[in-house]
Amino acid sequence: MSTDLYTKIGSYSEEDVKFLLKDLSHVQLEGSAESREKRIQSGEHYSESLPIEYHPPQEYIELFYQTLHDYKKTVAYYVGVVAEQIYRNKGKETVLVSLARAGTPIGILIRRYLHWKYGISLPHYSVSIIRGRGLDYNAIKYILAHHPEGKIQFIDGWTGKGAISIELTKSVRDIQEQYGVELDDTLAVLADPGHCTTLYGTRDDFIIPSACLNSTVSGLVSRTVLNQSYIGPDDFHGAKYYRELESSDLSNEFLDIIAGEFVRIEEEAIPKTGEDASFSGLETVKRMMADFQINDINLVKPGVGETTRVLLRRVPWKVLIKDMDSPYLKHILMLCEEKNIEILAYPDMEYTCCGLIKNVGDV
Known part of the structure; x- marks a missing residue:
C-alpha cells in the first residue's frame, strides 16, 4: 500500500499525535441510540455506524471540571507510573501507538511526560482497533515503514472485561x-480493574475525567468506523472530525491541566512491575450474566469508563454499584438520575460499577 495516506484530522497538534484515520466527516453515519442499538443487536457491527454527538450540556461540563479538579494529580501520577515503565522497557526507540479514541489523550500525556522528564520527543500515532475486526493493519504498516527500528507500545485508557486486550x-x-x-x-x-495487562498505573477502577465527555475531550474525533461502503482495502479505518463542536472542545485544556501536575508527582512516579494478567474481571462478568440472565457478553460493560459510555451513548438497562460511597460515582449517579436508570448494589466485583445494556429485541 502507499505510505502517503496520512492527512491531519482532529484538534490535537501533530506534535502531540498523528491520527492514522481516513476522514469521513462528509458521510452521514450517525443514528439515534435506540435505532442504532436495535441494528447492533440485530447483527450490524457497531463499527459501521456512529452515535450522535452533541455540544455537551452544561451539567456535563461542570462534572468534567469537578472531576478534573478532584483527580488531576491522580491521573498525572498514573501517567507517570505508566510512562516510566514504558521508558524503562523500550527507551528512546519507543513508538507510542494509542488506540483511538479513549487511548489517545492518555498516549499524548505519556508522550508529554517523557518529553518533560527526559527531554525526548517520541513519535505518537493513534490507530483504530475494533472488537471482532482487529487492528488497522494498514496503519501498522504505515508506522513500521516510517519507523523500521522502532519499538511499538500500544496504549489505551483503561480495561473493562479485556475484549480489546484479547x-x-x-x-x-x-x-x-x-x-x-x-x-x-x-x-x-x-x-x-479487569486484570487484563501487566503494564498499568493502577488496578483501582477510578474515573478518568476524559470519560465524562465524548469527542469534545478526544480531539473532536469520532469513534472509529469500519464500513466497507467507505473504507477500501488500502484505506485506514475511518473517523469523523466534528469541527462543528469546536466551541465546546476541551481536549487541549484537559491535557494542559494534567501535564501541569507532573512537577508535583515527579518523585512519586516510580516504575513498578505489574502483576500477572489473570483476566479475573471476565469471570466476574460471566457471573453477572448468569445473575441477570444475559446471553450476550457485549451487553455487559464493567468499569467506570465503560459504564460512562453505556450511559452516554447506548441504551442502558441497569447499573450495578459496588459501593455507593465511592467518590468515583458522582457522574454515574447523575447520569442514572437523568436517564431514570435503575441502580442495584453488587458488592462482589473488582469494578466500581458496571453498566448493563438493554436488550432491545422485544422493544
Missing part, C-alpha cells in the same frame, strides 16, 4: 504470521 493479542499474532513482524502485544493503560 483483540490486540490476536491481531499481533496475525501480523507475525502474515508479515513476519513481531510486535509486543502488552497494552499500557492507566487503570486495569
